[in-house]
Amino acid sequence: MATQITVRLPDELGKGISGIAKRLHLKRSAIVRMALEKFIKGVGSHDEETPFDLVKDLIGSIATGLPDLGESHRKYLTERIRKHA
Numbered sequence: 001m002a003t004q005i006t007v008r009l010p011d012e013l014g015k016g017i018s019g020i021a022k023r024l025h026l027k028r029s030a031i032v033r034m035a036l037e038k039f040i041k042g043v044g045s046h047d048e049e050t051p052f053d054l055v056k057d058l059i060g061s062i063a064t065g066l067p068d069l070g071e072s073h074r075k076y077l078t079e080r081i082r083k084h085a
Contacts (some may be wrong), residue, residue, distance in 0.1 A: 007032075017031050017032060
């Protein structure tokens with residue numbers, strides 16, 4: 001059996017839900033269910049993910065052309081600041 005809840009929303013939030021429902025030709029309850037499912041999945045996944053998991057697809061995705069950037073980052077940063085000052 002499905003669980004039923006009653007929630008009071010601020011007017012702006014209610015208008016936002018109604019607008020989305022009208023635009024997508026769905027019931028407001030469907031919009032609320034979709035939002036809650038997304039929220040619950042998002043909260044659950046962040047508890048299990050490490051900071052590395054959140055950025056692992058970004059690591060190595062940008063090349064600077066500087067082979068020693070990790071070791072000499074301060075040198076490159078100060079050179080760039082002086083150049084643009």
